[in-house]
Amino acid sequence: MLRFLTAGESHGPELVAVVEGVPAGFEIDVAKINHDLARRQKGYGRGGRMLIEKDEVRPVSGIRFGRTIGSPVTFIVVNRDFKSWEKRMSADPRDRGEAKVVTRPRPGHADLAGVLKYNLEDIRDILERASARETTARVAIGAFAKQFVAPFGIDILGYVTSIGATAAKIPNHLSLAELRAATEESAVRVADAEAERAIIEEIDACKKTGDTLGGVVEVVATGIPVGLGSHVQWDRKLDGRVAHALMSLQATKGVEFGLGFEAGRVRGSALHDEIGFDTAERRFTRRSNNSGGTEGGMSTGEPLRVRVAFKPLSTLMQPLRSVDIRSKEEAEGTIERSDVCAIPAAAVIAESVVAFELANAFLEKFGGDSLAEITRNYRGYLKQVRDF
Numbered sequence: 412m413l414r415f416l417t418a419g420e421s422h423g424p425e426l427v428a429v430v431e432g433v434p435a436g437f438e439i440d441v442a443k444i445n446h447d448l449a450r451r452q453k454g455y456g457r458g459g460r461m462l463i464e465k466d467e468v469r470p471v472s473g474i475r476f477g478r479t480i481g482s483p484v485t486f487i488v489v490n491r492d493f494k495s496w497e498k499r500m501s502a503d504p505r506d507r508g509e510a511k512v513v514t515r516p517r518p519g520h521a522d523l524a525g526v527l528k529y530n531l532e533d534i535r536d537i538l539e540r541a542s543a544r545e546t547t548a549r550v551a552i553g554a555f556a557k558q559f560v561a562p563f564g565i566d567i568l569g570y571v572t573s574i575g576a577t578a579a580k581i582p583n584h585l586s587l588a589e590l591r592a593a594t595e596e597s598a599v600r601v602a603d604a605e606a607e608r609a610i611i612e613e614i615d616a617c618k619k620t621g622d623t624l625g626g627v628v629e630v631v632a633t634g635i636p637v638g639l640g641s642h643v644q645w646d647r648k649l650d651g652r653v654a655h656a657l658m659s660l661q662a663t664k665g666v667e668f669g670l671g672f673e674a675g676r677v678r679g680s681a682l683h684d685e686i687g688f689d690t691a692e693r694r695f696t697r698r699s700n701n702s703g704g705t706e707g708g709m710s711t712g713e714p715l716r717v718r719v720a721f722k723p724l725s726t727l728m729q730p731l732r733s734v735d736i737r738s739k740e741e742a743e744g745t746i747e748r749s750d751v752c753a754i755p756a757a758a759v760i761a762e763s764v765v766a767f768e769l770a771n772a773f774l775e776k777f778g779g780d781s782l783a784e785i786t787r788n789y790r791g792y793l794k795q796v797r798d799f
């Protein structure tokens with residue numbers, strides 16, 4: 412079983428990711444991890460911070476000569492902005508007093524619940540870790556995890572389906588490769604030029620009025636064999652695990668698979684994906700994929716299709732009403748440098764956490780300590796399914 416922890420504050424010196432349960436013998440291309448980190452940094456609507464950072468991992472354990480060796484893998488990403496925060500984010504008690512205390516919680520942020528729960532008087536102690544800067548580590552882990560499933564033909568892509576009130580019209584005949592090409596070129600990760608223009612206009616309008624925008628992203632994964640996850644126990648269900656991973660991201664408000672919430676509004680006859688059998692290829696087929704690729708908590712062999720809604724960022728340049736936690740007087744929420752819209756980045760982040768969950772479920776199913784062992788198990792299982 413793979414597991415991971417991340418650590419690090421938004422303006423601290425470094426972010427850290429530790430992944431445990433890593434099998435040996437997998438080729439790891441660090442450039443691919445850095446490529447995904449760069450994708451995460453892009454997107455129209457970001458603030459000044461992304462001009463400061465150039466996220467790159469420094470692998471410090473678990474990889475030798477480009478291959479995993481079975482030990483925990485650790486990645487470090489330096490926060491370049493720390494230079495401007497050294498005193499304010501110092502671990503040294505003598506530097507207390509260097510930082511202005513943040514006392515006005517932003518509605519929608521972790522600020523208020525966090526200081527009450529942890530009994531802290533400076534909101535910065537909460538916001539630093541609640542910040543979506545943490546997703547840098549998740550993307551590094553996801554890009555690493557992708558390299559466990561890529562050799563077995565699993566491909567995963569996240570893209571934007573809507574930002575604010577503008578929904579993209581994405582032709583449903585596009586292959587994952589075509590979708591990738593179209594969304595990588597888009598400033599907002601949308602495969603619809605008209606929607607892109609409208610979204611950019613809306614982001615500009617929000618910037619002018621000090622407002623923010625949320626959106627919905629979709630993640631599609633192809634090449635998943637039937638039978639990842641299990642129906643037998645609640646915490647082994649693949650969709651449950653993917654949903655948990657997505658809902659653990661900052662600012663998420665909902666997850667849906669396949670037809671999603673619409674599934675609750677149509678009849679069974681219109682929803683369920685009828686089964687066929689391709690005698691030439693000797694495999695079961697589906698006439699639709701309204702399930703989004705899971706039934707009974709197991710992968711069906713069809714593409715996994717999941718959407719996640721992110722609320723607008725809670726740092727508003729035109730702040731909402733709040734209360735000062737010291738004086739208890741009415742005050743406006745704190746203004747921090749922030750983004751207007753981070754949904755294009757959220758697509759890469761969602762893709763990354765889905766990648767981790769798929770890699771984990773894959774390694775569980777075909778478990779072993781090395782690439783060779785996993786490959787044997789995988790091939791044997793595919794043969795079993797084919798000969799069924």
Ligand code: EPS
Nearest residue numbers: 458460461541542543544747748749750
């Ligand atoms: C964030 C606020 C902004 C964003 C940040 C998330 O940071 P800063 O306060 O330093 O300008 O840029 O996102 C990142 C740093 C990142 O890497 O995505 C927040 O409050 O969540």
